[in-house]
Amino acid sequence: MTVMSAGPQITLREARVPEGGMYEGARVLRRLPEGREERPYEHFEVVPQGRTIGAEIRGLSLARPLGDALREEVNRALLEWKVLFFRGQRLTSVQQRDFARQWGELETNPLLAQGSSEDVVRFDKGSGSAPTFENVWHADVTFRERPALGAVLQLHEVPPLGGDTMWADMAAAYDNLPQEVKDRVDGATAVHDFIPGFARFYPPERLVPLQDVFPPVEHPVVRTHPETGRRLLFVNTSFTTRITGMDREESDRLLRYLTQQAHVPEYQVRFQWQPGDVAFWDNRATQHYAVNDYAPHPRVAERVAIAGDRPYA
Template identity: 50%
Template sequence: MTYSTPEIHPTPTDPLAAYGPLVARRTPDSFDDRPYETFTVSPVTPTIGAEVSGIRLTGGLPDETMSELRRALLEWKVLFFRDQNIERTEHRAFAERWGSLEQHPFFKYTHPGQTETDVATLAKDAMTGGVENNWHNDVTWHAFPSFAAVLRAVEVPPVGGDTLWSDTGAAYDLLPATIRERIDTLVAEHDWINSFGKHMPPDTVEMLRLQFPAVQHPVVRVIPETGRRVLFVNLSFTQRIVGMSPTESDELLRMLYRHVQRPEFQVRLRWQPNTVAFWDNRACQHYAASDYFPARRVMERISIVGDRPVGVSS
């Protein structure tokens, strides 16, 4: 894409209450946007989300296909694959092609019966309602947050239970220039204590706190493969902006959270059995709609280990 970001029209009292066209560039001008040759890509929105057809997700995909999938992930941030009747072992083998699998340290405390720590079984029903209905990037409380996640639908409710993703690069691009300049060099603190910690006994929290202290990440993260700047703060795990008063920090974070929630930056997936979603956790946030209780919804997620976030001034 080579068009310029359209002019937006902020109100005098709220710089983010803009109206008019809100279409960001999907990728930087330097991005390699050649057609895909080993599968078919069907966009769902202008900037985020595409359905990929013509391949079956296994660990044995050819290197050429893997290279094109990496390019597609950078372009669309989240990829959807329908009719993937794959086994748990195939799910794991595909994820392993992207890097080391994340061993989630908290699932055995917050998901009773969870024996594997690299495959998270997220089972919700009349006894256990969904609680993932907050916009977030996964495990930003870690020094090395997840690179990506592969989520497979095992059992879906008759209606409801959709997942939404928001393009945090598009959200950054369509901030007013004065706000982008203000946040480009800021750092935020991330922690798990107010999320996962709420469901743990105090002695467990005390033990895990030594292993996983609060961490600091840039408010604006740079995706190394593309140079794209993305917002990297989220409602679930970001605690504060370093160096700001609590009032100023809360005000700025609330403004950024509200901006990320604009529908123009989002894609929504209606799950079907054997649907797989694969997303870049660095470049988008996600939200699992909890509107299906007491129906049953079972998903299996595998996350891939990421690297330390790099900021604008790094």
């Protein structure tokens, strides 16, 4: 490029960065679906923790049944903020399960350590435990035909430093895709498989018996949220293996670009845990990442997951 002026010509040298990256600039940060208006909450206080995702709920105990009106308002907060934080709840496993069950059937997961019952997963990360299943951006169990609707996680033991969890807004991730990328992925499907996410940590003999239980499934690359109607990017590093109908090189290149979207800080919220805190997130609309920076200190958590529906475009 040559800039003409009254003085000497100034020539900008040619420079090129790799194609398919993510670049600086304004981003669309829309928390609510188009056409939905802000409404006040009547039963509790909502304290935003991020621009489009994450809110702390104050003035509400999860230890007792919510009742229809309160349950409906918590659900509205979940849909609008995508992950909710409740400080100092200190729920028993039974109370945690009872709270989650108000959103539907609970899910079991034979690939993870069991807590007090088969529908409670226990993450007990002590000084000698392997750093498994945490520090990668993912949505839970997308290898299932019906991936989880959401999950309720409680921290029982928190390290003195580190061990935060982050969530990413996959509606914002989709909103900000370039139009040419949207044109490629709208209507496309991708294969999800449990093996890549677990083969890094389990020997083959542990996984082989589960191959028939969890065969590969196809889901839309962009799903529609069944309650809000938002378009959501629905591929992740742990379980999405390829985009249907593309050769391997093209699929890998596009998947790398799409999974990078969860890494954008503008789409994220980060939560610093205290013992007894609870997080409730919409697994349809988010990905999450447990930060593995707390060794050699222990970190103990229990999670209950709620069964979801079959994703659709």
